[in-house]
Amino acid sequence: MTASLKPLFLGLTAILLGVGVMLVFSASVSSRPGDPEVAYIAKHLVFLALAAAIGGAASQVSPETWRRLAPYLFLGTVVLLVLVLIPGLGVKVNGARRWFRMAGLSLQPSELAKLTLPLYLATVLEKQRRVGATFRSDLARMLGPLAGVSLLVLVEPDLGTAALLMATGAVVLWSGGWPLRRMLAAAVLASPGLLGLLFLKPYQWQRITGFVDAWTAPHLAPYQIRQSLLTLGVGGWFGQGLGAGWQKLSYLPEANTDFVFSVVGEELGLVGTLSVVAAWIGLYVVGLRLIDERRGDWFARTVGFTWLTMLVFQAALNIAVVTALVPPKGVSHPLISYGGTSLLVSVTILGAFCGLMRPRDGSAVPE
Amino acid sequence: MTAPVDVPASSREPGPSATRLRTNVVACLLIAVWAVIALRLIAVQGFSRVLSERSARRQRTFVETLPARPGDIRDRARRLLATSIRTHSLALDPSEIDEPRRVAESLAGVLGLDADALAERIVAAHGKRFLWVRRQLTPDEAESVAALQLPPAAWHFRVEHRRVYPQGTVASHVLGRRDIDGVGRGGAEEAFERWLVGRDGRRTLVRDARGFVIDVDGSQTVEPVHGRDVRLTIDSVLQADVERRMDELMDDCRPLAACAVVLDPRTGEVLAMASRPQLPIAPEAEGSSAKDEDLGWRNHALSSMFEPGSTFKPFIVAAALDQGLIARDESFHCGFGAYRMGRRVLHDHHAYGLLSVADVLVKSSNIGMAKIGERLTNDGLYEAATAFGFGRRTGIELPGESPGRLHPLERWTSYSTGSIPMGQELAATPLQVAAAHAALANGGVLLSPHVLLQVDGPEPAYPAVVSRPVASEETARWLVQGPLVDVVRRGTGQKAKLAGYSVFGKTGTAQKQDPETGGYSHSRHIGSFVCGAPATSPRAVVLVAVDEPTRGSSTFGGIVAAPAAADILRATLESLQAPPSAGLP
Numbered sequence: 001m002t003a004s005l006k007p008l009f010l011g012l013t014a015i016l017l018g019v020g021v022m023l024v025f026s027a028s029v030s031s032r033p034g035d036p037e038v039a040y041i042a043k044h045l046v047f048l049a050l051a052a053a054i055g056g057a058a059s060q061v062s063p064e065t066w067r068r069l070a071p072y073l074f075l076g077t078v079v080l081l082v083l084v085l086i087p088g089l090g091v092k093v094n095g096a097r098r099w100f101r102m103a104g105l106s107l108q109p110s111e112l113a114k115l116t117l118p119l120y121l122a123t124v125l126e127k128q129r130r131v132g133a134t135f136r137s138d139l140a141r142m143l144g145p146l147a148g149v150s151l152l153v154l155v156e157p158d159l160g161t162a163a164l165l166m167a168t169g170a171v172v173l174w175s176g177g178w179p180l181r182r183m184l185a186a187a188v189l190a191s192p193g194l195l196g197l198l199f200l201k202p203y204q205w206q207r208i209t210g211f212v213d214a215w216t217a218p219h220l221a222p223y224q225i226r227q228s229l230l231t232l233g234v235g236g237w238f239g240q241g242l243g244a245g246w247q248k249l250s251y252l253p254e255a256n257t258d259f260v261f262s263v264v265g266e267e268l269g270l271v272g273t274l275s276v277v278a279a280w281i282g283l284y285v286v287g288l289r290l291i292d293e294r295r296g297d298w299f300a301r302t303v304g305f306t307w308l309t310m311l312v313f314q315a316a317l318n319i320a321v322v323t324a325l326v327p328p329k330g331v332s333h334p335l336i337s338y339g340g341t342s343l344l345v346s347v348t349i350l351g352a353f354c355g356l357m358r359p360r361d362g363s364a365v366p367e
Numbered sequence: 368m369t370a371p372v373d374v375p376a377s378s379r380e381p382g383p384s385a386t387r388l389r390t391n392v393v394a395c396l397l398i399a400v401w402a403v404i405a406l407r408l409i410a411v412q413g414f415s416r417v418l419s420e421r422s423a424r425r426q427r428t429f430v431e432t433l434p435a436r437p438g439d440i441r442d443r444a445r446r447l448l449a450t451s452i453r454t455h456s457l458a459l460d461p462s463e464i465d466e467p468r469r470v471a472e473s474l475a476g477v478l479g480l481d482a483d484a485l486a487e488r489i490v491a492a493h494g495k496r497f498l499w500v501r502r503q504l505t506p507d508e509a510e511s512v513a514a515l516q517l518p519p520a521a522w523h524f525r526v527e528h529r530r531v532y533p534q535g536t537v538a539s540h541v542l543g544r545r546d547i548d549g550v551g552r553g554g555a556e557e558a559f560e561r562w563l564v565g566r567d568g569r570r571t572l573v574r575d576a577r578g579f580v581i582d583v584d585g586s587q588t589v590e591p592v593h594g595r596d597v598r599l600t601i602d603s604v605l606q607a608d609v610e611r612r613m614d615e616l617m618d619d620c621r622p623l624a625a626c627a628v629v630l631d632p633r634t635g636e637v638l639a640m641a642s643r644p645q646l647p648i649a650p651e652a653e654g655s656s657a658k659d660e661d662l663g664w665r666n667h668a669l670s671s672m673f674e675p676g677s678t679f680k681p682f683i684v685a686a687a688l689d690q691g692l693i694a695r696d697e698s699f700h701c702g703f704g705a706y707r708m709g710r711r712v713l714h715d716h717h718a719y720g721l722l723s724v725a726d727v728l729v730k731s732s733n734i735g736m737a738k739i740g741e742r743l744t745n746d747g748l749y750e751a752a753t754a755f756g757f758g759r760r761t762g763i764e765l766p767g768e769s770p771g772r773l774h775p776l777e778r779w780t781s782y783s784t785g786s787i788p789m790g791q792e793l794a795a796t797p798l799q800v801a802a803a804h805a806a807l808a809n810g811g812v813l814l815s816p817h818v819l820l821q822v823d824g825p826e827p828a829y830p831a832v833v834s835r836p837v838a839s840e841e842t843a844r845w846l847v848q849g850p851l852v853d854v855v856r857r858g859t860g861q862k863a864k865l866a867g868y869s870v871f872g873k874t875g876t877a878q879k880q881d882p883e884t885g886g887y888s889h890s891r892h893i894g895s896f897v898c899g900a901p902a903t904s905p906r907a908v909v910l911v912a913v914d915e916p917t918r919g920s921s922t923f924g925g926i927v928a929a930p931a932a933a934d935i936l937r938a939t940l941e942s943l944q945a946p947p948s949a950g951l952p
Contacts (some may be wrong), residue, residue: 171393174393175386175389175393176386246427270408270409270412273408274405274408277405280401281398281401284398288390298386301386305390309393309397312397313397316400316404319408320400323404323407323408325403325404
């Protein structure tokens with residue numbers, strides 16, 4: 001089975017990456033021919049090559065190595081998340097300090113957390129369960145770091161990624177078999193903090209209520225959402241043709257990053273967007289089958305499931321934003337959006353996932 | 368590859384089926400989310416498509432006007448009188464301006480405007496899409512504005528044609544003016560609007576969100592139809608001479624207003640037409656009073672009317688001769704200066720006894736004219752006045768023409784029989800008087816005066832000239848070559864003598880109505896003089912009218928108007944290269 005599933009998995013990944021390359025190239029085109037449009041695709045290809053190398057390397061890392069590296073990787077991530085908050089080291093864009101920038105390339109440490117957080121939490125959960133740790137100990141060793149990382153991302157500020165990291169933690173604990181009572185108890189403990197957040201940052205609440213209003217009065221919707229819906233609508237069933245879209249010419253904001261999916265819709269039509277949806281569902285289903293076949297290794301299954309689910313979930317979340325199903329949130333489309341770290345991390349996650357799913361000598365534990 | 372050592376822990380994992388249940392729940396939820404997304408995509412891309420396409424198209428296209436260039440106006444020798452140059456006019460889109468202060472400051476610096484006022488205007492226009500900053504910039508200004516590199520969506524140039532008059536104020540009353548919006552106001556600019564003004568075209572441009580034009584939708588382009596060139600009958604060199612002479616006259620006599628008309632009697636073409644005071648747009652008119660400005664806008668030659676006085680007398684004589692009511696060799700006794708008509712006593716300036724028909728005109732005897740009027744009766748007088756074009760517009764193309772005033776016959780009284788023959792009780796424009804004299808000079812055929820020579824283009828247009836016999840050729844020739852030549856030679860018009868030419872002419876001095884008494888004023892006159900040459904084959908008829916001269920020895924037409932008219936006539940003959948009459952000194 002594995003022999004036929006893995007090429008399919010890689011093939012779907014390649015298709016999504018290919019769509020990404022085409023659309024980043026197309027969406028970066030501006031009305032004034034010049035360097036930037038070439039610069040975007042060039043950087044994207046550099047990142048893609050880098051991602052392929054790192055992903056390939058990651059696929060060779062054994063579960064055991066991941067277990068050993070997990071604390072260090074997590075610690076490294078936390079250090080970077082702290083450093084990025086320091087003015088001068090982190091670069092502020094649109095009021096948020098999320099990026100390191102060097103030599104024309106930028107690095108977003110919160111993206112790294114998507115890779116390292118599940119590794120770390122799974123490692124700890126495994127230990128905790130082995131020793132039969134108390135709820136209090138679980139809180140200190142797992143929920144503490146989870147909350148810490150989320151908070152660091154939150155103060156950048158990056159509410160979307162922080163929420164995604166929280167969800168990531170929840171998926172690890174849930175799929176890792178953390179007892180249901182403890183999950184409920186943790187949820188009760190966390191709820192005052194989450195509610196307090198809404199009161200502390202009223203504009204977030206306004207964004208949500210404003211968004212709900214916009215459902216009934218589309219002209220009140222935020223500019224980028226209106227443009228996004230317009231862009232998708234212009235595409236229609238079969239699209240305007242690759243490269244023939246108009247909306248990306250600075251009508252649609254962030255056409256090559258968070259809203260690249262709208263450009264897919266304009267240029268490739270409903271056929272194109274549903275194909276991308278199918279590719280993601282296919283990737284997920286095939287990934288789940290791979291996990292299924294990897295019966296013995298709890299760690300590999302838990303981490304692999306979390307990585308895959310969160311990656312596919314982020315893709316779904318991105319489309320939900322683009323189609324105005326949920327309030328606007330800065331969420332990139334994995335594998336397709338232009339964006340160095342996101343691409344790097346997504347490909348690395350998929351590479352590492354393949355590595356985790358590879359049966360190893362002596363590792364197969366009969367059920 | 369080593370097998371994980373601590374795997375035995377898996378024995379304490381929840382059963383595989385439990386884990387599987389948990390992951391399946393998550394997986395199913397996520398697949399369900401994807402299903403919702405797929406449905407949403409079908410909705411967004413399948414149903415609202417037409418609407419989206421239309422609004423997307425609307426937000427990226429922009430219809431630009433391609434302004435038609437107004438045609439040029441040239442004189443009869445194709446000298447340029449009015450032309451248009453392309454200029455850029457600067458407009459802002461206030462809704463696209465985030466920093467009004469900064470934009471205002473940079474524009475104010477380049478255009479020499481008040482930055483505060485401009486910033487205020489931009490803020491006040493918030494939410495609007497269009498605001499003129501300044502129209503019709505000079506090329507330098509336009510270049511400097513472009514160099515500012517303001518956000519492209521925030522401003523644009525609109526091409527507009529600025530009307531320029533290369534000869535300055537020459538013929539300004541004939542030309543009128545074309546305003547900043549390209550609409551003709553007065554004169555030929557207004558009269559020939561339908562030829563001069565073309566039809567604007569338009570072009571659909573495709574822009575990106577930042578306002579850069581990225582494409583032209585050629586299928587939507589409508590090319591502009593440019594205006595056609597118009598040629599006038601005016602001779603601008605002669606016109607300039609006439610205007611110079613009128614300026615001198617204004618200095619010498621200080622009248623309220625004055626005007627001059629030069630006609631070619633053989634064609635009805637207006638060779639020159641000048642009116643004073645000058646149009647108020649002329650720089651020297653600055654600081655003048657509101658009343659002056661009002662007078663300045665009028666083309667007195669065709670919009671002001673006055674009682675023609677003695678200049679009207681030859682038409683009555685012509686009618687009486689043609690109807691056989693008087694004979695050329697007949698004499699009239701002029702009562703030694705006083706003549707009773709019913710309850711009214713008429714007076715002459717000098718006491719005359721027996722005067723021939725010719726001398727009635729030469730001496731301008733009111734009593735002699737009244738006696739001729741009695742022969743014609745009111746019916747005949749009315750017929751004569753209407754025949755020579757009084758009481759209705761001459762038909763010149765220029766706007767603002769007055770029809771003059773000729774009361775309907777029913778309102779005439781026995782007074783009229785004495786008044787009309789001496790040019791009272793009716794009012795005429797200077798152009799009407801000039802045209803009527805031109806009819807005599809043209810062998811009795813009245814031609815409608817006109818300023819249009821030709822509309823250029825593939826299908827040229829020409830003026831419609833109405834021609835109508837109003838006196839017999841014989842009578843007309845006798846009047847012009849006889850009494851009217853004598854007026855200049857030995858009568859009231861001796862100041863109009865020109866060396867080398869046989870000049871004919873007629874003076875006129877009309878009393879203006881006194882606004883207080885309603886009767887004739889003894890101090891306020893309109894002096895006029897109409898003359899032409901050569902008498903045997905007239906090439907030009909000149910009329911000069913002077914409204915309320917205030918300086919000089921006399922207000923008589925023969926004194927105030929004749930010298931100017933003579934100068935203008937000489938200039939006209941020279942410009943026409945009319946041969947001097949043989950045998951004259």
